[in-house]
Amino acid sequence: MTEKDKNSKDPEFDSKDITSPRTADQPRPKTSKNEDGCCAPAPKKEQEEKKESYLPTIISLVLLLSGISLDFFDVEWFNGYLRLAVFGFAYLLVGSKVIKHAATNIVKGEVFNEFFLMSIATIGAFYIGEFAEGVAVILFYVIGEHFQEAAVARSRRSIKALIDNRPEKVTVQKNGKFEDVDPKNVNIGEIIQIKAGEKVALDGELLSEHSSFNTAALTGESKPDTKAKGEIVLAGMINLDRLVELKITAAYEDSALSKILNLVEEASGRKAKTQKFITRFAKVYTPIVVFMAVALALVPYFFVEVYVFNDWLYRALVFLVISCPCALVISIPLGYFGGIGAASKNGMLFKGANFLDLITEVDTVVMDKTGTLTEGVFQVQEVEVKGMDKNEFLAITAALESKSTHPIAKAIVEFSGNTYKSLKVSGVEEIAGHGLKGVIDGNEVLVGNPKLLEKFGVAYDPQIDAIVETIVVVAVDGQFVGYMTIADKIKEDAASAIQQLHSLGVKAVVMLSGDKDSIVQKIAKELKIDRAFGGLLPQDKVSRVEELQAQGKKVAFVGDGINDAPVITLADVGMAMGGLGSDAAIETADVVIQTDQPSKIAAAIIIGKKTRQIVWQNIILAFGVKALVLIFGAFGVASLWEAVFADVGVALLAILNAVRLQRINF
Known part of the structure; x- marks a missing residue:
C-alpha cells in the first residue's frame, strides 16, 4: 500500500457491513453537521450498530461448530433438510453480504473480485454437499475482517473537539451593561469582556491597555504573548493577567480557531484513497482461477474417454473452494497484529x-x-552577573518576579529557590510589554527585557541584543547588574x-x-x-x-x-x-x-519495516501453499478438508511468524 485514505468514501464498502468493517485504510466515519456547521460525533445508534455487527458472526461460528460436531459423532437425526437448514442459516448470516457485494459489482461491470470468487466457490461447496466447508470459507473471511478491525481501537473523536475548547457563553455589552450570550450570536463591532484565566471565544481588538495571553492553541508555543491596546487578540488564546475588553472584528465562523477546523477538514479531503492489497490482487487472481475452474470442468470432455460431467464439475468446484484466499486474508492482518502489538509494547x-x-x-x-x-516548559538556562554576588542577584530578581503571574517569572522564582522570601518588596509597577519595577530594601530594581532598561536610560552590554533566547535583564539603582536567559529545554x-x-x-x-x-x-x-x-x-x-x-x-x-x-x-x-x-x-x-x-x-519506522517484512513472508507462504494445493486439487488428489488443513497450517505458521515481532524492544 502506497497511499492513505481517511475521508474519501469507497462505494464498495459500507462501514456497517459485517463483511467489510472499517479498517485503517478505509474512510473515517461520516459525521453529521451541527447548527454551527462543525462536525458532530457519529450518532450513538451507529456506534451500537457497529458492535451488533459481530453478533451474526458469533452465531454463525456456533452453528458451524455445532454442525461439525454433530456430523463427527454421526448423530442420526442430524441429516436431510435439518442439516441443510443449520449450515444454510450459518452461511446466510455471514455470506449474504458477500453475495450482495458480488451482485452489486457485477451490475457495475466489476465481475472479478474476491466477493465473486467466494460467492461461487461457497455456493459450489453447498452444491456438492460440502456444507461445512462452504460456511467455513465465508466465515474465515469475515472473521479475518473482524480481526483487522479489532487490531486497533478506533479512538478518534470528532473534529468538533477543536471547537469545544471555546466557552459556550461570552460576556457582551448590551445597553450599557454586560450580559452572557452565545458567542455565535455576537456581532462584529460589539464589545466583550474576557476575565483572567478565560479562553477567548472570538477574534477582537484589545480595548484595554495591555494583557498577556497564552497563544498555544494557535502557535503551539508556551511562551505568553503580551498584547497592547489596539492589537488583535484571536479566538483560542487564554487571557492570563486581568479583566480586559475586546471589540469583535470577526464573526464566530470566521474566527482563527474556526479556520483551524476548516483546515483539518480540507486536509482530510485531500488524502488519496488506499485500496486493500487483497482487492488489487483479486482483480488478477480471480479471473484466472475462474477460467481455470471452467476449463477443468469442460476441457476434459475432449481428452477423456469416459467423461462424466458431474465428476469433473465436482473437481472444478473443489478447485474453486481451494482457491479461495482465506489463508491470505487471515495471514495478512496477522502480521499487522504483531506489528501493532510490538509498537504498543514500546509506547506507540x-x-x-x-x-x-x-x-x-x-x-x-x-x-x-x-x-x-x-x-515545552520554561527553565533558566544561563545566569550572568556583573558586580554583584550571584546569590544576591538571584534573590532580588526572584523577589520582584514573585509579584508576577507570568510563566517566565514563575520559572525564575522556581530556579532561585526560597532565598528571596526574606527581602522586602514595595512599590511594584508593571510596565506593559517591558517588565517590572519595584523597590527592594530601599533599592530601585528593574527586571524585564532590554527595552525596559532603554526606557529608563540604563546602559547595558550591547552584545545582549544578539542573544536569541528569551532574556531577562536586571538593573539596581540605575546600574546594569546581569541577566538570565530563559529557554525551553530540549x-x-x-x-x-x-x-x-x-x-x-x-x-x-x-x-x-x-x-x-x-x-x-x-x-x-x-x-x-x-x-x-x-x-x-x-x-x-x-x-x-x-x-x-x-x-x-x-x-x-x-x-x-x-x-x-x-x-x-x-x-x-x-x-x-x-x-x-x-x-x-x-x-x-x-x-x-x-x-x-x-x-x-x-x-x-523500524517496527513498520519489520512488520512489512513479516507480512510479505506470510503472503509468499500463503501463495506458495495455495498454488501447491491448487495443483493437487486439479488432479483430484486434494479434497476439501485437505484444503482447509492447508489453510489452517498457513495461518498457524503466519501466527508464529508474527509473534517474532513481539520480541522487538527499544
Whole structure:
C-alpha cells in the first residue's frame, strides 16, 4: 500500500457491513453537521450498530461448530433438510453480504473480485454437499475482517473537539451593561469582556491597555504573548493577567480557531484513497482461477474417454473452494497484529494496519518544536552577573518576579529557590510589554527585557541584543547588574532521534515552529536538523507540508498541539505526542507516541519495516501453499478438508511468524 485514505468514501464498502468493517485504510466515519456547521460525533445508534455487527458472526461460528460436531459423532437425526437448514442459516448470516457485494459489482461491470470468487466457490461447496466447508470459507473471511478491525481501537473523536475548547457563553455589552450570550450570536463591532484565566471565544481588538495571553492553541508555543491596546487578540488564546475588553472584528465562523477546523477538514479531503492489497490482487487472481475452474470442468470432455460431467464439475468446484484466499486474508492482518502489538509494547499506538506500511515509505520527517523536540516548559538556562554576588542577584530578581503571574517569572522564582522570601518588596509597577519595577530594601530594581532598561536610560552590554533566547535583564539603582536567559529545554533524546532518522534513510528532517526564527534556527543547528522555519501559523505549516508533497515527498509530521491538527491530518503519516499532547492532535493522528520521546519516531519506522517484512513472508507462504494445493486439487488428489488443513497450517505458521515481532524492544 502506497497511499492513505481517511475521508474519501469507497462505494464498495459500507462501514456497517459485517463483511467489510472499517479498517485503517478505509474512510473515517461520516459525521453529521451541527447548527454551527462543525462536525458532530457519529450518532450513538451507529456506534451500537457497529458492535451488533459481530453478533451474526458469533452465531454463525456456533452453528458451524455445532454442525461439525454433530456430523463427527454421526448423530442420526442430524441429516436431510435439518442439516441443510443449520449450515444454510450459518452461511446466510455471514455470506449474504458477500453475495450482495458480488451482485452489486457485477451490475457495475466489476465481475472479478474476491466477493465473486467466494460467492461461487461457497455456493459450489453447498452444491456438492460440502456444507461445512462452504460456511467455513465465508466465515474465515469475515472473521479475518473482524480481526483487522479489532487490531486497533478506533479512538478518534470528532473534529468538533477543536471547537469545544471555546466557552459556550461570552460576556457582551448590551445597553450599557454586560450580559452572557452565545458567542455565535455576537456581532462584529460589539464589545466583550474576557476575565483572567478565560479562553477567548472570538477574534477582537484589545480595548484595554495591555494583557498577556497564552497563544498555544494557535502557535503551539508556551511562551505568553503580551498584547497592547489596539492589537488583535484571536479566538483560542487564554487571557492570563486581568479583566480586559475586546471589540469583535470577526464573526464566530470566521474566527482563527474556526479556520483551524476548516483546515483539518480540507486536509482530510485531500488524502488519496488506499485500496486493500487483497482487492488489487483479486482483480488478477480471480479471473484466472475462474477460467481455470471452467476449463477443468469442460476441457476434459475432449481428452477423456469416459467423461462424466458431474465428476469433473465436482473437481472444478473443489478447485474453486481451494482457491479461495482465506489463508491470505487471515495471514495478512496477522502480521499487522504483531506489528501493532510490538509498537504498543514500546509506547506507540498505530491506529491502523496501513500506517505500518505507509511509515516505511516516509522519506521526509517534519516536526513541530515545542512539546515535540523540546519539553515545552520554561527553565533558566544561563545566569550572568556583573558586580554583584550571584546569590544576591538571584534573590532580588526572584523577589520582584514573585509579584508576577507570568510563566517566565514563575520559572525564575522556581530556579532561585526560597532565598528571596526574606527581602522586602514595595512599590511594584508593571510596565506593559517591558517588565517590572519595584523597590527592594530601599533599592530601585528593574527586571524585564532590554527595552525596559532603554526606557529608563540604563546602559547595558550591547552584545545582549544578539542573544536569541528569551532574556531577562536586571538593573539596581540605575546600574546594569546581569541577566538570565530563559529557554525551553530540549528533550534528552532529541539529538539521537534526528541521527537515527538519518541512519534509517530519511532524506530530510524539517522543523516547523511558531516560535521566533532565531530560536528555531539555533535549535535546528544544535540538533543537526536539515531545514527549519520559524514564526509560522497553522496555515503556514500546512503550506510547507503541501510544498513537500507536491515535490513527491512522503511526509510524516510530528506535533502535539491543537495548532498541529491540520498538518497532522494532511501528512501522509500524522504522528502526535500522546503523553502531554492536546486531544485534537492525538485524535487526528495516525500514530500516537505515548512516551513523548522523539526517538520513538525512528522506532516506529523500524517496527513498520519489520512488520512489512513479516507480512510479505506470510503472503509468499500463503501463495506458495495455495498454488501447491491448487495443483493437487486439479488432479483430484486434494479434497476439501485437505484444503482447509492447508489453510489452517498457513495461518498457524503466519501466527508464529508474527509473534517474532513481539520480541522487538527499544
